[in-house]
Amino acid sequence: MSANFPRNILPPLLLVTILFLSVPGCHGGKILVVPLEGSHWVNMDILIRALHGQGHSITVLRTTKSWYIKEDSPYFNSITVTVSNGFDEEFIKPILQKLFDIERGKSSAMNFISLQLQVLKFMPKTVEHVCEMVKAMFEDQALMRRLNASQYDLMITDPAWGAGIILAYHLQLPLVYNVRWITTGEGHLSLAPSPFSYIPATGSGLSDTMTFSERVKNVLFHLLLKVQNQIMLKPQYQAVCDKYLTPKVDFFDLQQTADLWLMRVDFVFEFPRPTMPNVVYMGGFQCKPAKPLPQDLEDFVQSSGEHGVILMSLGTFVSDLPSDLTEEIAGAFAELPQKVIWRYMGERPSTLGNNTLLVDWMPQNDILGHPKTKLFVAHGGTNGVQEALYHGVPVVGIPLFFDQHDNLLRLEKRGGAKVITLSMMNRDSFLQALQAVLHEPSYRENMQRLSRLHRDQPIKPLERALFWIEFVMRHRGAAHLRTESYRMPWYSYHSLDVMMFLLAALFLVLFIMFAFIRCSLCLCSKKKRKED
Numbered sequence: 001m002s003a004n005f006p007r008n009i010l011p012p013l014l015l016v017t018i019l020f021l022s023v024p025g026c027h028g029g030k031i032l033v034v035p036l037e038g039s040h041w042v043n044m045d046i047l048i049r050a051l052h053g054q055g056h057s058i059t060v061l062r063t064t065k066s067w068y069i070k071e072d073s074p075y076f077n078s079i080t081v082t083v084s085n086g087f088d089e090e091f092i093k094p095i096l097q098k099l100f101d102i103e104r105g106k107s108s109a110m111n112f113i114s115l116q117l118q119v120l121k122f123m124p125k126t127v128e129h130v131c132e133m134v135k136a137m138f139e140d141q142a143l144m145r146r147l148n149a150s151q152y153d154l155m156i157t158d159p160a161w162g163a164g165i166i167l168a169y170h171l172q173l174p175l176v177y178n179v180r181w182i183t184t185g186e187g188h189l190s191l192a193p194s195p196f197s198y199i200p201a202t203g204s205g206l207s208d209t210m211t212f213s214e215r216v217k218n219v220l221f222h223l224l225l226k227v228q229n230q231i232m233l234k235p236q237y238q239a240v241c242d243k244y245l246t247p248k249v250d251f252f253d254l255q256q257t258a259d260l261w262l263m264r265v266d267f268v269f270e271f272p273r274p275t276m277p278n279v280v281y282m283g284g285f286q287c288k289p290a291k292p293l294p295q296d297l298e299d300f301v302q303s304s305g306e307h308g309v310i311l312m313s314l315g316t317f318v319s320d321l322p323s324d325l326t327e328e329i330a331g332a333f334a335e336l337p338q339k340v341i342w343r344y345m346g347e348r349p350s351t352l353g354n355n356t357l358l359v360d361w362m363p364q365n366d367i368l369g370h371p372k373t374k375l376f377v378a379h380g381g382t383n384g385v386q387e388a389l390y391h392g393v394p395v396v397g398i399p400l401f402f403d404q405h406d407n408l409l410r411l412e413k414r415g416g417a418k419v420i421t422l423s424m425m426n427r428d429s430f431l432q433a434l435q436a437v438l439h440e441p442s443y444r445e446n447m448q449r450l451s452r453l454h455r456d457q458p459i460k461p462l463e464r465a466l467f468w469i470e471f472v473m474r475h476r477g478a479a480h481l482r483t484e485s486y487r488m489p490w491y492s493y494h495s496l497d498v499m500m501f502l503l504a505a506l507f508l509v510l511f512i513m514f515a516f517i518r519c520s521l522c523l524c525s526k527k528k529r530k531e532d
Helices: 012-022 039-053 089-103 108-139 141-149 163-171 187-191 212-244 295-302 323-334 364-368 382-391 404-413 427-439 441-455 461-474 496-531
Strands: 030-034 057-063 077-081 154-157 175-179 260-263 279-281 309-313 339-343 356-359 373-378 395-397 417-419
Touching: 030 039, 030 163, 039 057, 039 175, 039 382, 039 461, 057 108, 057 163, 077 108, 077 141, 089 108, 108 141, 108 163, 108 212, 141 163, 154 163, 154 461, 163 175, 163 212, 175 461, 187 260, 260 461, 279 461, 295 339, 309 323, 309 364, 323 356, 323 427, 364 373, 364 382, 373 382, 373 427, 382 404, 382 441, 395 404, 395 427, 404 417, 417 427
Parallel strands: 030 057, 030 154, 057 077, 154 175, 175 260, 260 279, 309 339, 309 373, 339 356, 373 395, 395 417
Antiparallel strands: none
């Protein structure tokens, strides 16, 4: 049959090669990265490694108080800004301890009030540390000359801190966010239309299906967040903008000027909601197929037999818990036939069973992808939730602080997780939650279904992120994808001025009609009186 084809048709392999080579590339770009600490850095680190693998030169801006971001690296250069305070272990540990104490209280109303008071204490302090970094950068003339002379092609920043946003504006660089959270909360809430009727506020513990009373609660939460942002965030950031940026700009407007928002979720995990064309979803970009475990871990896992393994980790920041709580958790694990791998660096609990292995570190992704892993006990951080979803492992969630309850709620609403709060936590309640998820097949079936949905994509999330970063570099921005709504005053954005104009016009027409009718009646009445 091949003899019937024209001789000038290229062989398929050669044709594919030519097409691949014709796709525009972006080689050897210079990228400035302004990251955040903790689990946020874990995310950014993966992105930086991938960009380095694409041939780009990466420079990371860190401080002398950096906790996770090391000064020396084989795949990026670093610039260290000297500061006296920072988001390090010394700063975060006391805050976490206070949040633990509050979360373990029995009254939900008092818990909420106490949490808000705690936010009022630590949020301004965090912003103060970030602003100190910004001031140190701008006051260091040698550093600013170096940054200007480097002629970077792009900046990538984590917008949960405002330092990168302000610096990108000063350097006039195309800006990409590695984002789910910005300084004011969840990124979508600032960028895209967010009706309160079905978009839950961060921290509200609500889903996208709300009763009337829940919608009232949601509106109050949204208002509370706006008040907190206006009182605690904006004044400090705005003062820095006013001092160092020319022309002056409103900080809340400035944070919406990014060319691209790489959003660390997808709609298998996130509730459906309005979005924008410059939002690229890369949920699960850090996930990958499991690699073989180290031999000692593999032996432990295989020793579990038909019962399988439970994995427990409470994330980057939390290496231990209050001793009485660990005793309850260890005691519950000891009653199970499964083997348990628990990332824990505190004092060894006296109730620890022979089935539980305590480790300082573990290859979490590889254990989650092991066929013998039956359950993941997690705090609800975005990374862990996405990895559990990717591998289809059901979750018992213990939310500790920040967005973790909201993350776990999304899995719970889809039937893949069971949530137990610290205030409810004891040996019996924790054991019941573990047994429910282990023995009810629907939890695993739902997570496996979510995993299939998540994996069914034409391109891997990390590859999608890399393409769009290089797209912004090639075109020196992506202004055609960016909405200009942030330049509008709030009353114009919501068309209140148009509605007032139309109402005024309507009233004017009605007034003229009323006046005309009244005048006509008056003329008729006068004419009638004259005739009489």
